[in-house]
Amino acid sequence: xxxxxxxQKGGVGKSSITCNxxxxxxxxxxxxxxxxxxAQANTSxxxxxxxxxxxxxxxxxxxxHSLDGGPAAKKGKVKIYQTPHENLHLVTASPExxxxxxxxxSKHKINKLRKLLDSLEDDYDQIYLDTPPALNFYTVSALIxxxxxxxxxxxxxxxxxxxxxxLREIEELKEDHNDSLEVDxxxxxxxxxxASLPQQMIDELVAEGLPVLPVNLMxxxxxxxxxxxxxxxxxxxxRHKLSQQFVELHDLLQQ
Numbered sequence: 170x171x172x173x174x175x176x177q178k179g180g181v182g183k184s185s186i187t188c189n190x191x192x193x194x195x196x197x198x199x200x201x202x203x204x205x206x207x208a209q210a211n212t213s214x215x216x217x218x219x220x221x222x223x224x225x226x227x228x229x230x231x232x233x234h235s236l237d238g239g240p241a242a243k244k245g246k247v248k249i250y251q252t253p254h255e256n257l258h259l260v261t262a263s264p265e266x267x268x269x270x271x272x273x274x275s276k277h278k279i280n281k282l283r284k285l286l287d288s289l290e291d292d293y294d295q296i297y298l299d300t301p302p303a304l305n306f307y308t309v310s311a312l313i314x315x316x317x318x319x320x321x322x323x324x325x326x327x328x329x330x331x332x333x334x335x336l337r338e339i340e341e342l343k344e345d346h347n348d349s350l351e352v353d354x355x356x357x358x359x360x361x362x363x364a365s366l367p368q369q370m371i372d373e374l375v376a377e378g379l380p381v382l383p384v385n386l387m388x389x390x391x392x393x394x395x396x397x398x399x400x401x402x403x404x405x406x407x408r409h410k411l412s413q414q415f416v417e418l419h420d421l422l423q424q
Contacts, residue, residue: 171286171296172353172422173315177335178328179302181321182358184211185392187299190319192401193419195257199294202249204228204286205262206307212299213261216252218399225250227261232269235281247285254404258293270306279306279346283314304338312339313346319353319422322381324360324367329374336379352380353422360385384418387411 174187187203195201205212206228213224231247250259273281286296298311312318318339322328332355343350355374361367362385374381389411395402402412 170294170317171290171298171315172317172319173298173300173308173311174319174321175300175308175312175335176321176328176331177302177304178323178325178331181302181323181328182386183302183321184215184299185396186319186321186356186358186386187297188212188215189395189401189403189415190419190422191295191297192254192257192403193415194295194297195254196403197419198256200256200258200292202258202260202289202293202296204260204282204296204298204311206266206282206311207262207299207301208264208266209301210262210264213259213263215396215399216254216257216259216401217250217261218253221264224261224263226263226265227259229263229265229269231260231285232266232273232278232281235278236269236272236276247289254401262299266307274306279310279313282310286314309342309346312342312350315347316349317351317353317422320355321358322355323358324370329370332374332379354380354382356382356418357385359388361388382418382421384414384421386414386418 174183176183191201191203203212210221210224214221217224227248247260250261252259298315300308300311357371371381391406391409391411395405398405402409402415406412
């Protein structure tokens, strides 16, 4: 299974959701890989605890080799980092991705990621792809390489307006490049159960027939503590309600 977590809007929790679902997966014994495709490298920092300047080069080096025609690209090799958590591995991102993007686009390297993941498929039970907040080369590469796409949503009017276009873009990409891609659904993040507007918006989306998942991820300071400690919630505080919501979401997605 290859799952990409994507929304073009920033601040909806893509990296947090990616890392915490992957951590739950690994904690349940699944061999799990996270591929960070965002030049900001938030996922790489979260899962390693390293400052951006100290994070070992991963996917950027692979893409650079693909441009150079180097042996790593030809053999489908990439450096994989062992995180501090059992069964959880990481292909890191780095700021170099931003400079590489126009070169990769001009050389039509859009299928390189899919071929890389094909070569790794037997080594992992679950692969999670974290993407930048834009429909750019790296996001399209991830959507072409993935089987499933999970869409975070934060019950904001701007997010709602963008959601319809996002679903159309995913459907178009599916038709043109990856007919095996399926939408897992829309997961509500930073949900505030005591506020009336978020629930009203969820009810309206459901009434419209959109695939809103039945698990809402609550807004909690515990997530900020998790970010600060660079420890996913399932390891930081497994009994916390938000940790259990991630477990529930993970298990739902396996069905």
